[in-house]
Amino acid sequence: MPPRVEYAITEEGFELKPVLISISMWGAKHKQKHTGIVMDIAACTTPVEVK
Incomplete structure (x- = not known):
């Protein structure tokens, strides 16, 4: 077993969190269009504004 x-x-x-959330939201939007799968990012506690 590894240590x-x-x-x-x-x-x-930690400053990258809004960037990663934005990328996740972009991916969820486009993935849903093609496969009908929706990513749940409701657990995020940091508001994200995408411009």
């Missing part, structure tokens, strides 16, 4: 590794996100990494 346990813990990860702590840096402040810079």
Whole structure:
């Protein structure tokens, strides 16, 4: 069994959260068009405004 590794996100990494959420929303929009599958991102606690 590999050793346990813990990860702590840096402040810079945390700043990427809105970017990653926006990309996820874009993917969900386009995937739904083609396959009918909807991604659930309701667990996100950070408001995202896509312009």
